[in-house]
Amino acid sequence: MGVMTMIQYRNNTNQEGEHKDWRPVPRGGAAGAEPRVRIVGCGRWSMGDDQAGLVAADMLRRRCPLPYGRGSDAHPLPYGRGSDADQLTYARHAASSVARQADLSTPKNVEGGTDGRVVAATVTLSEQPLLDLTDDRIGPVDLLVVIDTALADEHHPAGSFQRIDYRHGARIRQEPVGIDTHSLGVASALQLADNLELLPEHVWIYVLFGRAFGRDLWMSGAVEAAIPALVELIEVDVTKWIRSRPCTSLP
Amino acid sequence: VKNVTIDVKHITRVEGHGNIAVKVDDGEITRLELQIVESPRYFEAFLRGRRWYEAPHITCRVCGICSVGHTTASVKAMEAATGIEITEQTRLLRRLILNAEHLQSHLLHLYFLAVPDFFGVGSVIPLAATHPDVVKRALRMKRLANDICAAVGGRHIHPIALHAGGFTHTTDPKELVELKRRLEASRADLLETAELFTTLEVPEFHRPTEYVALRATNGEYALYGGGMVSNLQPEPTEAGAYRKRVMETVVQHSAAKHTRSPYADCYMVGALARYNNNADRLHPEAKKVAAMLGLSPVCDNPFHNNTAQLVECVHCNEDSVEIIDELLTRGLKSEPLVEPEHFGRGVGMAEVPRGLLFHEYELDDDGIISGSNLVIPTGQNLANIEADMRAMMPGLLATGMSKEQITHRLEMLVRAYDPCISCATHFLDIEWA
Numbered sequence: 152m153g154v155m156t157m158i159q160y161r162n163n164t165n166q167e168g169e170h171k172d173w174r175p176v177p178r179g180g181a182a183g184a185e186p187r188v189r190i191v192g193c194g195r196w197s198m199g200d201d202q203a204g205l206v207a208a209d210m211l212r213r214r215c216p217l218p219y220g221r222g223s224d225a226h227p228l229p230y231g232r233g234s235d236a237d238q239l240t241y242a243r244h245a246a247s248s249v250a251r252q253a254d255l256s257t258p259k260n261v262e263g264g265t266d267g268r269v270v271a272a273t274v275t276l277s278e279q280p281l282l283d284l285t286d287d288r289i290g291p292v293d294l295l296v297v298i299d300t301a302l303a304d305e306h307h308p309a310g311s312f313q314r315i316d317y318r319h320g321a322r323i324r325q326e327p328v329g330i331d332t333h334s335l336g337v338a339s340a341l342q343l344a345d346n347l348e349l350l351p352e353h354v355w356i357y358v359l360f361g362r363a364f365g366r367d368l369w370m371s372g373a374v375e376a377a378i379p380a381l382v383e384l385i386e387v388d389v390t391k392w393i394r395s396r397p398c399t400s401l402p
Numbered sequence: 403v404k405n406v407t408i409d410v411k412h413i414t415r416v417e418g419h420g421n422i423a424v425k426v427d428d429g430e431i432t433r434l435e436l437q438i439v440e441s442p443r444y445f446e447a448f449l450r451g452r453r454w455y456e457a458p459h460i461t462c463r464v465c466g467i468c469s470v471g472h473t474t475a476s477v478k479a480m481e482a483a484t485g486i487e488i489t490e491q492t493r494l495l496r497r498l499i500l501n502a503e504h505l506q507s508h509l510l511h512l513y514f515l516a517v518p519d520f521f522g523v524g525s526v527i528p529l530a531a532t533h534p535d536v537v538k539r540a541l542r543m544k545r546l547a548n549d550i551c552a553a554v555g556g557r558h559i560h561p562i563a564l565h566a567g568g569f570t571h572t573t574d575p576k577e578l579v580e581l582k583r584r585l586e587a588s589r590a591d592l593l594e595t596a597e598l599f600t601t602l603e604v605p606e607f608h609r610p611t612e613y614v615a616l617r618a619t620n621g622e623y624a625l626y627g628g629g630m631v632s633n634l635q636p637e638p639t640e641a642g643a644y645r646k647r648v649m650e651t652v653v654q655h656s657a658a659k660h661t662r663s664p665y666a667d668c669y670m671v672g673a674l675a676r677y678n679n680n681a682d683r684l685h686p687e688a689k690k691v692a693a694m695l696g697l698s699p700v701c702d703n704p705f706h707n708n709t710a711q712l713v714e715c716v717h718c719n720e721d722s723v724e725i726i727d728e729l730l731t732r733g734l735k736s737e738p739l740v741e742p743e744h745f746g747r748g749v750g751m752a753e754v755p756r757g758l759l760f761h762e763y764e765l766d767d768d769g770i771i772s773g774s775n776l777v778i779p780t781g782q783n784l785a786n787i788e789a790d791m792r793a794m795m796p797g798l799l800a801t802g803m804s805k806e807q808i809t810h811r812l813e814m815l816v817r818a819y820d821p822c823i824s825c826a827t828h829f830l831d832i833e834w835a
Contacts (some may be wrong), residue, residue: 278557278558278559279548279558279559281541282541282544282545282548282558285538285541286541286545287538287542335514339527342527343526343527343530343537346527346528346530346531346534346537347530347534347537347538348534366463
C-alpha cells in the first residue's frame with residue numbers, strides 16, 4: 152500500500168564482509184523441513200500503478216499459465232477496466248481475494264520456459280500491509296517476498312523493476328520518527344515486523360516503478376506490460392533460492 | 403516564562419497536516435491558532451452531477467480510517483432523500499460494521515498515536531522493540547476489527563457491499579461464528595489494555611464544554627441512530643434540522659471550517675462527548691472499565707477522550723458479540739436492495755470514531771445529485787481545541803515549563819482529540835462553469 156520511497160544505499164557490511172546491522176531473530180524453518188516462502192503483494196486497487204503489487208501477487212497465486220505475456224489470453228484477470236458499469240463488479244471480484252491467504256503448498260509444474268520448476272508459497276494480496284506483514288498467525292517462514300511499487304525517477308523508468316534485499320544493500324527509506332497513520336506503509340510495516348521479531352532472515356522486496364498513482368481503475372501501459380516479466384523473475388529467484396537450501400526436495 | 407513563540411509545523415501522529423502557532427508577549431497570548439494547512443478535498447463539488455447511488459462509494463473515499471462511517475452517513479442521507487426503508491438485517495449489519503470501525507480506529511489512535519506519548523517514544527516502531535507484547539496485542543485487536551469490516555462490507559477499508567437500500571453481499575454465518583469467537587477472546591486483550599491505561603498519567607485540565615452527540619430513543623448506545631443532543635441541550639434535534647444546530651464559519655487560518663452551536667461558541671464531538679451523553683447506555687462491561695479508569699460523566703478533561711475511546715472499545719466488542727448472536731438467531735438471508743420511492747433532500751447522521759458526522763444531499767427529479775454538504779467531526783472540534791489551548795496556556799506558563807514541554811503538551815492535547823485533518827479540509831465551494 153502506498154508508494155515506497157526509493158532508494159538509498161547503505162554500507163551495512165564491515166571489512167570482513169559480514170553484515171552488521173541486523174539482529175539475529177528467531178527464524179522459521181526447522182531442520183529437514185521444506186523451506187517456507189511467503190509472498191505479499193502490496194498496493195491499493197483502483198489507484199493506478201499502485202495496484203501492480205496486488206496484480207503480480209495475484210498472478211503468482213493463480214500460478215501459470217500466466218494470464219498474459221506468454222501469448223495466451225485464456226485466463227484474463229477478472230478485473231474490469233474502463234466503463235463505469237464495470238466498477239462495482241470489479242470491486243466485488245477484487246474483494247473476494249484481498250488479503251485472503253492462498254495456500255500454494257501443493258507443488259505445481261510451471262510451464263513456459265521455467266523448466267518445470269516447483270514453487271510453493273503462501274500468497275497474500277494486501278491492501279493493509281501493516282496488519283498483513285505483522286500477522287503472527289501465518290507462522291514462521293524462511294523467505295518473505297514483498298512486491299510493491301515506487302515512484303519512477305530518472306534512474307528507474309516506469310515499468311522497470313528491481314529486487315532489494317531488506318537486510319543488505321539498497322534499502323527503503325524509513326518515514327520520519329513522528330509518523331502519522333497515513334505514513335504507515337510498507338516501510339513502516341517491515342520495520343515494525345522486524346522490531347517484533349516476525350521477519351525471517353531472508354526478506355526480498357521487488358519494487359516495480361510507476362508514475363500513475365492517482366485514482367484509476369487500471370495501471371499504466373508500461374507497468375502492466377512489465378508485470379509478467381516481474382512475475383517470471385520472482386519465480387526464477389525463488390526457485391533458485393529454494394534449490395540452494397540444504398533440505399529442499401526440488402530437483 | 404514571559405515570552406514564548408511556538409511554531410509546530412505539521413503536528414505528528416494525527417491524520418493529515420496541521421500546525422500549532424502560539425505567541426506569548428509579556429505573559430499575554432497574542433496569537434493562538436490551530437492552522438489547518440491540508441489541501442481542500444472538493445468532494446462536495448464533484449458529487450454534483452453524480453447518480454444518487456454513487457454517493458456512498460464516492461464519499462467513503464474521504465477517509466481510509468473512517469470509510470465505514472462516511473458510507474453509513476451517506477447511505478442514511480440517501481435513504482432519507484429517496485424514501486427507502488431498510489430491513490432489520492441491514493440495520494444490524496450496519497451497526498456491526500460501524501462497531502468494527504470504531505474498534506479499529508480507536509485502537510489505532512490509542513496504541514499507534516497516543517500511547518507513544520506516555521511511553522516517551524516518538525512512534526510505535528521503537529515501542530515495538532521495547533514493548534513487543536503491547537504492540538502485538540494492538541495489532542491482534544485491530545486485525546480482528548478490520549476482518550469484521552471485510553466480512554460485512556467486502557473489504558477491510560472502503561466497504562463495497564454497503565449501499566443505499568441494503569447490502570449486495572450476505573455475510574457468511576460461518577464467518578460470523580468465527581468472528582464472535584475472536585471477539586470473545588479479545589476481551590482479555592481489552593482488559594490488559596485497560597490495565598495499561600490505568601498506569602498512564604493523564605494530564606489534569608478542565609474546561610466547561612458543550613458535548614454534542616447522538617442519543618437514541620431505543621436504549622442503544624447511539625452510534626448508528628438517534629437525535630442530536632448535548633449536555634447543554636438534551637432535547638434532540640433530528641437530522642433534517644441539523645443546520646439550526648451546527649453553524650459553520652470560515653476562519654482565515656484554517657482550510658477547514660469551524661463550527662459553533664446556539665448554546666456555545668464551540669463544542670466537542672467524539673468519544674468523550676458520546677460518553678458524556680450516553681454513559682448510562684454503555685454495556686455493563688464497558689461501565690466497569692470506565693469505573694476502573696476513573697471516568698464519570700460529565701468529564702470535562704479533553705485528555706480523557708482517549709479513556710472514553712477505550713471504554714467504547716469494550717462496549718463495541720461486547721455489542722458486536724450480541725449483534726452477531728441476534729443475526730445468527732434470526733438467520734441471515736439474501737435480501738434485494740430496497741428501491742427508492744422518490745428523489746428529494748436528505749440528511750444522514752452517524753457517530754463515527756471522531757464524532758458526529760453529517761451528510762446532506764439534494765437530488766433532482768432524475769436522482770442526480772444537485773447539491774451536497776458534509777460536516778466532519780474534526781472540523782467541529784477545531785474551535786474547541788483552540789479554546790482548550792487558550793485556556794490551558796496560562797497554567798502551562800505558570801508552572802515554569804520549558805518551551806519544548808509546553809509544545810509537547812499542546813501536541814498531546816491536539817492528539818487527544820484524534821483529529822482527522824484530511825477529512826475536515828473541504829470548505830471551498832466551487833461553482834464549476
